[in-house]
Amino acid sequence: MSGIREVFPVEAGGFTTAGEASATIKQILKKLGVDAGVVRRVAVASYEVELNLIIHSLGGELLLHVDDHRVRITSQDRGPGIPDIDLAMREGYSTASEDARSLGFGAGMGLPNMKRNADQFAITSDPGVGTCIQMDFNI
């Protein structure tokens, strides 16, 4: 079966709409009756990834795909890409700008937090082209 597919565009630097995509994703999963614990983990991870797009990327989109055995969140952006993924995955490492830090972001917990909450986590990045993160949550 095909399931539910939704696309949420996320603008670079769009703090006014920050959190809307992940809030909508959360809402959809609740309507579908997905287990509360899973919703919670998706909420945490999708909020982190949405904020990542706003703070670090040049813009991109979040894709939600739900079928009867898993929730998949895919984030695709248009750059700048991550040169050293292992370094970026380390807790506490951040390249957030002063602007973003002054808003309380940039603790370097984003990627580790996503990985911790997802059942499966995959990241690929092409410097200059963009980053793709795929997270699966078993229902």
Place this chain on the structure above:
Amino acid sequence: MPKTYHSVRLEKERCRGCTTCLKRCPTEAIRVWDGRAHILDERCIDCGECINVCPYHAKVATTDALSSISRFPYRIALPAPTLYGQFRGVACIDDILTGLLHLGFDAVFEVARGADIVSKAIMDALRHKTLPKPLISAACPAIVRLIQVRFPDLIDHIVDIRQPMEVAALVAKREFCQANDVPEDQVGCFFITPCPAKVTAIRNPIGHELSALDGAISILEIYGMLSAKIRKPMPTEKLATSTLFGVGWAKGGGECAALHAENSLAVGGIEHVIRVLEEMENNKLSDLEYFEGQACIGGCVGGALTFENSYIAKNAIRKLMAPMPDLSPDVAVDTKYLRNYPLYNTLPILPSSIMRLDEDIGEAMRKLEQIETITKTLPGYDCGACGSPTCHALAEDMALGFAGEMDCIHKLKGRLQDMAQQMLEISHTPRTPRAK
């Protein structure tokens, strides 16, 4: 399934079918059908928001009449501390409590004392138990029900200790019976309530079976009579025994203050509470120790069944608290209360499944897709004229079979224009002259 009890209800004759309550309900529990508001029972959390906003006072709360206390030989009044803020120029709490005795009660027991006991029990839990952070206050039943309906994944953060009014009733009844040597069934405990959410919580307790209270009388019901009694000069009895922190529970932030929890957050107003709970769901507040959320702005003083403006009431309470000794409930309350009374929940707080579209996830996905398709055909004005709060809610109602496409007046208008055009075309059909 038994019909859920609600204190909030509609006075049909007064309702004009406007969209004020429809747009303000935090759980989208209201529909306007056939020119009248209808409350969807399973969704309503009795927050009282609709009572506060209805311009025609068509939304009301079912409470007990003062006369109902006569069904018990002995009656105890349990005033919410919010009551203390309703009167101007009253210098001490004893005046108000004495006034209550003159309304036909045999005894008064301050719910603020219950709040003292609950404060101590929560402080004890914060010290000795490993609890999810932040711990969420269970004081406002509307917020607990909001969490059941909209944030089921936060249920395990809710404090598992009964509400101050319940604890107060347990202690009041036992102490009265022991002091006067009467059986418990002869004694009625009546909560003087600031809001409908508490009335519902007495009829349908969350977290335990039966309420220790026998009824709830609204502050508005006794306000007139009580202020007349208070104004009359009378010998005041020494009745107030709670700490200033117990009294402070009436105001937003009062619970956090009573707990002396430095790392806490107090939020009033249901829309703000929803926003903060969203943050909590995203794990953005896990460094916080305690969260006090209240449906009403300003806390219980903003309840729908109070008389005084919430800010004025808050100030009045602050003045009454000022001369009281700064004694923490942790020190003031004897630990025997924590041991001798059933303060802790005995039943789990269950998530409500009302937000889900179907029990079967495949079927729910099919409905969700249908809703998204319908939403795209609607104008997106969210005008409420169809009787559903938003276009999206109408789409959901349509997919679930509660509404039809022509309930949307904009769609109806378009359809009528098409039909008028068609009629015009029909009436103008040129006739070819008959061949001779």
